[in-house]
Amino acid sequence: MSTAPAADVEVHLGDLGFGRGAHLLVQRALAGLPPGGRVAVSGRDPALPVHLPAWCRGRGHRVEWPDLGDRSDLVAVVVRGTADDDRWFGAERAGPALPSALSSRPPARWGLGARGALLEAGGPEARFDLDDRDLVWADVAPHLYAQAAARQWDPQTAVPWDDPFALPADVEAAVVQVMTYLVENEQAALVVPARFVGRIHPHFREVVQLLAVQMADEARHMEVFNRRALLRGAELGTSSAGGRQSLFTLVAESDFALASFLLSVLGEGSFVDLLSFLHQNAPDPVTRRVCWLAMQDERRHVVFGMAHLEHQAQLDPRLRDRLRAAIHRRHDALADTAGLNADVFDALVVLAAGGWHPDDVSTGFDRVQALQHAMDQGRQRRLVRLGFRPDEAAALSALHTRNFM
Amino acid sequence: MSAPTVLMGAVAYDPKVVTIWEGFRAWLRGRGLDFDFVLYSHYERQVEDLVAGRIDAAWNSPLAWLRAERLAAANGTAVRALTMRDTDQDLTSIVVVRADSPVRQVADLAGMVVAVGAVDSPQATLIPLGHLDAAGVEVDVRRFDVGVGLHGDHIGGERDAARALVAGEVDAACMIDANHLAFVQEGTLPPEGTRIIAQTARYDHCNMTVREPESAGVQLFGTLLLGMSYADPQVRPLLDLEGLTAWKDGRTSGYDLLARAVDAAGFFSPDGRVTATDYRP
Numbered sequence: 078m079s080t081a082p083a084a085d086v087e088v089h090l091g092d093l094g095f096g097r098g099a100h101l102l103v104q105r106a107l108a109g110l111p112p113g114g115r116v117a118v119s120g121r122d123p124a125l126p127v128h129l130p131a132w133c134r135g136r137g138h139r140v141e142w143p144d145l146g147d148r149s150d151l152v153a154v155v156v157r158g159t160a161d162d163d164r165w166f167g168a169e170r171a172g173p174a175l176p177s178a179l180s181s182r183p184p185a186r187w188g189l190g191a192r193g194a195l196l197e198a199g200g201p202e203a204r205f206d207l208d209d210r211d212l213v214w215a216d217v218a219p220h221l222y223a224q225a226a227a228r229q230w231d232p233q234t235a236v237p238w239d240d241p242f243a244l245p246a247d248v249e250a251a252v253v254q255v256m257t258y259l260v261e262n263e264q265a266a267l268v269v270p271a272r273f274v275g276r277i278h279p280h281f282r283e284v285v286q287l288l289a290v291q292m293a294d295e296a297r298h299m300e301v302f303n304r305r306a307l308l309r310g311a312e313l314g315t316s317s318a319g320g321r322q323s324l325f326t327l328v329a330e331s332d333f334a335l336a337s338f339l340l341s342v343l344g345e346g347s348f349v350d351l352l353s354f355l356h357q358n359a360p361d362p363v364t365r366r367v368c369w370l371a372m373q374d375e376r377r378h379v380v381f382g383m384a385h386l387e388h389q390a391q392l393d394p395r396l397r398d399r400l401r402a403a404i405h406r407r408h409d410a411l412a413d414t415a416g417l418n419a420d421v422f423d424a425l426v427v428l429a430a431g432g433w434h435p436d437d438v439s440t441g442f443d444r445v446q447a448l449q450h451a452m453d454q455g456r457q458r459r460l461v462r463l464g465f466r467p468d469e470a471a472a473l474s475a476l477h478t479r480n481f482m
Numbered sequence: 483m484s485a486p487t488v489l490m491g492a493v494a495y496d497p498k499v500v501t502i503w504e505g506f507r508a509w510l511r512g513r514g515l516d517f518d519f520v521l522y523s524h525y526e527r528q529v530e531d532l533v534a535g536r537i538d539a540a541w542n543s544p545l546a547w548l549r550a551e552r553l554a555a556a557n558g559t560a561v562r563a564l565t566m567r568d569t570d571q572d573l574t575s576i577v578v579v580r581a582d583s584p585v586r587q588v589a590d591l592a593g594m595v596v597a598v599g600a601v602d603s604p605q606a607t608l609i610p611l612g613h614l615d616a617a618g619v620e621v622d623v624r625r626f627d628v629g630v631g632l633h634g635d636h637i638g639g640e641r642d643a644a645r646a647l648v649a650g651e652v653d654a655a656c657m658i659d660a661n662h663l664a665f666v667q668e669g670t671l672p673p674e675g676t677r678i679i680a681q682t683a684r685y686d687h688c689n690m691t692v693r694e695p696e697s698a699g700v701q702l703f704g705t706l707l708l709g710m711s712y713a714d715p716q717v718r719p720l721l722d723l724e725g726l727t728a729w730k731d732g733r734t735s736g737y738d739l740l741a742r743a744v745d746a747a748g749f750f751s752p753d754g755r756v757t758a759t760d761y762r763p
Contacts (some may be wrong), residue, residue, distance in 0.1 A: 096666035096673040124662070124678055127576055131660035134569050137712070137727030159712070160727035166713035199715025 085154075086110065090120030095128035103129070103155060107138065112159045117143075119150045126152055136160055167198035176219050176283055181210040183280035192280050205278040207333055211392050215385035218283040225290040225377055232301050235370055238308070242361040247433075251424035252364055254314035255355065256306035258421045259371075260299050261316060262348065262482045265324035266378075267295035269340050273333050287381060294374040301367040308363060319414035320421075323480035326407050334389060334396065335403040341382020342459050343404075344482040347452040349375045351481055354448045358429045383459060390463050397464055401473065408476040416479030452481065486699035487516040490539040490690075491528040494521040495635035498723050505720040509710075515702050524631025524763035525549075525602075526756060532691060533557055533754075538700055539564065542691040543633035544604050544740050545749075550691050551734075552754030562696070563689035563732025564704045569725055570687040571736065575610045576662055577680040578671075579654045580647060588617050588680045594653035596621040597643035601761050602749075603634025604740050605687070606643065610656035612743030613682045624652050631763030637661065644670050654679070686736025 088106045093099045099120065106116045118129060129152055130140045137160030143151045172180045174193025188203025190196045207213050215221075244252070270288040277285050306313050327344065330336040352372035359365035390396045422445065430441025453474050460470035488510075492499055503519045510517040520537065522528040525546040532540040533553045542550060547563065554561045577596070579585045585594070591614065599606025607625065614621055626643045629636030640657045644665050647655040657665070662678070665671040690707070692700045707729040710717050721727060744750055749758045 094673070095663055124666075127574065127659045127678055127681060128663045128666075130572070130574075131663050134572070135660065135725070137568060140572075158727065163711065163713035163727070164718065167715060197715070199718060 085115050085117060087117045087119065089150075090118065090122065090125065092121050094120075094122030094124055095132055096124070099125070099128075100132055103132070107155065107157045107161070110157050112157050112162060114157045115141075116155045116157070118152050118155055120152055121150055129153055129155070164197060165195070168195050169198075170194070171196050172280055179210055179214065180280060183208055183278050187278075187280060189279055192282060205276055207273065207276045208278040208280075210281065211389055212333060213277050213281050213284050213385065215284070215381060215388055217384045218281075218287050218381065221377060221381050221384075222283050222287040222290060225287060225294070225374075228373065228377075229290070229293065230297070230370060232297050232304070236301055236304075236366050237362050238304070240362045242363070244309075244360050248360050248427060249309055250314070251427040252360065253306045253310065253312075254420050254424040255428065256302045256364075257314035257316065258320070258418060259302040260306070260313075261320065261324060262344075263295045263298040263302065263371075265327050265482065266340065266345065266348075267292050267299070268328050269330075269336055272328070272331075273336065276333070284385075291374075291378055291381075294371075294378070298367075298371045298374070301370065305363050305367050314424075315418060315420050317415060317418035317420070319411070319416050320418045320480050322414045323411055323416070323478045324482065326410050326478075327482070330403070332399075332403075334386065335399060337382045338386055338400050339403060339407060340482075341379050342386060342463070343456055343477055345375050345378050345382070346455050346459055347477070347481045349379060350448060350452045350455055354425070354444075354451075355428070358431070358444070360428060360431070379459075383462065386463055400463065401465075401469075404473050404476050407478065411478050411480075417481065453477075485514055485516040486697070486702050488518075488538045488697075488699040488703045490517070490519045490541060490703075491522055491531060491537040492519055492541040493525050493528060493543075493632060493635065494523060495629065495632040502720050502724050505717070509717055509720075510703070510706055513706055515699060515706060517703065525633050526631065526763050529553060529691075529754075532561070532693065533559070535693070538692065538697065539703060540691045542689055543635060544685070544687050544689075544737055545602060545608070545633045545744070547689055547691055547734075548737060548741055548744055549750050549754050549756075552750060552752060554693070554754075556753035560694040561691050562694050563734050564692045564696075564700065565707045565729045566686065566689040566732050567724070567726035568728045568730050570689065571730065571733075572684040573605065573687055574659045574684055575605050575613070575656060575682045576659055576678045577610055577614070577654050577656050578644075578647065578662060578676045578678055580650070581675050581677050583653065583677065585653065585679055588614065588619055591621050591654055591679075592619050594621055595624050595651075597624045597626060597646045597652040597655040599625075599634055599639030599643055599656070600627045600630050600632070600636070601625060601758065602630060602632075602763070603639055604685075604743075605634055605658040606640045606656050606661075607634070608743040608747060608749065609682055609685060609739055610680075612739065612746055613680060615746055616742075617680075621654075630761070641665065641670055648672070648675065683739055684736065685739040686733065689732045689734075 086106045088102050090099050103118055133140050133155055137158035139156040141154040171187040171190040171192055171194050185202045185204045270291050274285055274288050327340050349372055352368045355368040356365055425445045426441040429444035430437040456474040456477055457470040460473055461467055492503055507517050525543055528540050529546050529550045531537050532550055550561045585591055626639040628638030640661050643655040646652045666673055710729055712718055712721055712727045751757045
């Protein structure tokens with residue numbers, strides 16, 4: 078096969094100058110040629126004989142001046158240099174663009190490069206320590222993210238803040254107490270994913286996106302619970318030391334799998350039951366609505382937590398040992414605390430009672446006990462799905478913090 | 483046997499100079515050259531130190547090259563251009579007027595106000611004024627002295643001259659070809675708001691000046707610079723910062739235009755003394 082000389086290409090710029098993007102046409106013509114290829118550039122912009130060589134010089138292309146007699150508007154012949162190719166020597170794709178074939182261990186050099194982008198070699202080694210697919214991923218993440226993004230609601234318009242209602246002072250106080258407790262829990266639920274988002278390799282971006290929306294969910298929950306608490310008064314309820322200690326053990330957990338287990342599978346799972354209970358027993362439309370809205374979001378959080386732990390449990394038989402140890406560790410850390418704020422427990426009974434007759438209180442008490450039973454059953458079900466034997470699931474569920482979350 | 487060494491001088495016309503030469507130092511040391519650099523606040527001391535043997539190499543402006551050449555000759559020694567950037571070759575300067583100006587050719591500028599860069603800028607002052615002088619056109623010069631001592635490496639003077647042109651404070655402005663393009667692209671000059679009425683002949687810009695005869699370290703330095711590849715991801719960001727895609731062998735055939743302008747302006751004496759009366763680096 079003969080080596081044909083590089084085909085000369087002509088570019089006619091007309092009146093277009095380099096001040097208005099003429100370089101795009103020259104660049105396009107050069108891109109189709111090998112180094113050494115020649116592009117004859119013609120044009121009528123008066124500054125072209127100055128700008129064309131200045132532009133070429135900065136990009137490593139050579140300029141050959143024509144015999145001016147040849148063509149009236151030929152400015153110069155550009156000889157393609159190697160810099161454009163050299164810049165992309167050693168470039169690599171940051172994995173596949175679609176999440177169906179993720180890298181199991183994306184390298185640090187991919188860092189913040191968009192997944193699937195062609196990365197120029199060099200650049201920072203951006204270390205994200207959660208870089209193991211099995212530790213963070215769940216196939217359901219892209220779907221859950223899309224669903225979560227579509228279901229964001231506006232706290233201003235989604236809640237009937239102006240609906241008229243009046244509650245007896247002690248019932249209103251019970252609502253305020255429960256709302257105070259919910260705000261605290263949601264603060265923790267926001268901080269926990271926030272601490273991991275910056276550690277997850279961006280290659281698993283759907284997980285990062287999902288956690289970001291989850292954080293936005295919690296931010297809204299904090300807002301509406303706080304707003305309901307202050308709807309008829311100026312003060313919030315009480316905050317127990319034991320309750321805060323319980324939440325802090327969640328925030329302090331630095332292992333993503335264990336934090337997500339404690340938060341999503343055990344905590345938020347029980348929290349969904351609590352919100353359902355409050356939705357049913359709410360004494361006013363605003364409380365009913367904010368609990369319902371939060372419950373929808375929390376369900377999604379539990380689905381993701383379960384999905385990626387189920388995936389991980391299948392791959393790593395030792396995961397269950399770590400989960401078991403985490404429950405014990407948290408139980409031991411909280412053994413000397415009073416657990417759930419007694420004021421919260423009492424407020425739940427008041428709300429479920431709906432009145433002050435001894436029979437009402439008795440009924441309310443039964444309902445809160447039923448709630449605790451439902452929470453326990455739910456935790457056991459989820460533990461069994463993660464591969465624990467039923468008897469062990471029952472024992473582990475019993476060790477869960479009395480603070481619900 | 484100890485590694486060959488080079489101590490190079492560079493003028494700190496911009497903070498990026500530190501990034502560039504620290505990066506190059508690491509790269510050069512990784513290839514067997516014990517390289518270090520010192521920074522100068524202006525070119526005159528750097529040139530004097532090179533000729534006096536206090537540094538082995540000077541990353542010189544074209545004006546600094548001319549002075550080094552003259553000082554060395556007066557000293558009975560010689561200097562050589564070891565390497566230069568690919569982007570240092572075949573530059574031109576231009577004289578620009580507003581698009582609506584009555585000026586059509588260089589001769590029309592006679593008696594008008596022409597903005598230039600700093601007193602020591604080869605590209606925005608000495609060479610274009612030399613061009614007008616050679617054409618026999620006497621003009622009223624308005625100088626923008628930004629970064630005096632940096633030999634025009636600081637773009638501020640040229641940009642201020644361009645702004646003065648747009649503002650109607652002057653009739654014409656002088657600048658290097660690439661800066662005209664940059665000013666148009668960044669909006670300092672309106673895209674079709676100026677007209678180029680003169681372009682100088684081609685000339686060369688900076689070079690890596692060394693003393694003759696060259697030490698083993700300087701020889702290795704030249705070889706290593708020429709071996710830097712734009713395909714190497716370690717040096718490519720540094721080459722981008724320094725504004726080149728490849729080092730080339732130094733040549734000195736492109737400095738005649740500046741030498742004539744320097745002599746016409748009485749900027750340096752033939753033996754390399756600074757004779758410009760209003761130059762205070």
